[in-house]
Amino acid sequence: MKYKILLAEDEPFLGKVIKESLEKNGYEVLLASNGKEAWGLFNEQEFSICILDVMMPYKDGFTLAAQIREFSKNIPLMFLTAKSDIKDVAQGYASGGNDYLRKPFSLEELFLRVAELLKRSKEEKSSTDELRIGEYVFYPKRQELIGGRAQIVKLSYKESRLLELLLQNKNQVLERKLALMRLWGDDNFFNTRNMDVYITKLRKKLQEDTSVEIVNVRGFGYKLIC
Incomplete structure (x- = not known):
């Protein structure tokens, strides 16, 4: 390595x-x-x-x-x-x-x-690299999700960082501006739309477990429920 x-x-x-x-x-x-x-x-x-x-x-x-x-x-x-x-x-x-x-x-x-x-x-x-999200196991460093049927879901770098940030604020609202500043360094319109696309991609990759949901809290941000 x-x-x-x-x-x-x-x-x-x-x-x-x-x-x-x-x-x-x-x-x-x-x-x-x-x-x-x-x-x-x-x-x-x-x-x-x-x-x-x-x-x-x-x-x-x-x-x-x-x-x-x-x-x-x-x-x-x-x-x-x-x-x-x-x-x-x-x-x-x-x-x-x-x-x-x-x-x-x-x-x-x-x-x-x-x-x-x-x-x-x-x-x-070695003891913190594995994170649980419902039925999924999330490996931030490897940028992977492993689902209930053991299938491996690959994440892009930005997807992985966004999911990690959502998980750090699990069941709480992750403010949109905070996420944009941390991941993109700017909260302009283009980056906002870009982040919405990544949220949509993460929802699709987590859709196998119906207990996991990324909710859009209008006017504030997003909430990962799991």
């Missing part, structure tokens, strides 16, 4: 060095030069770990981490920063970070920290 890393670093030279060094160690790395770009990449692809610089334009690392943590409770988050004040460290952990590496740092230490976070994450996922 090749781990995919989201690296957000606004210093071009440092970002390039870290990216190339991690790639030489067998990782796939996507580099973002600011927090806004990193948030866009996070919403488009699935990552094994996020390495975030704290001081970035458009969106700082702490704000970005808090947004990521709202959607994913388990993905490892590591901060890179020149800040050393204990208050900054505390803020990093409060925003959902798992580790905090102060600049300047050695690449060897970075590799060790990344490997340890991924190992810990893998151990935690």
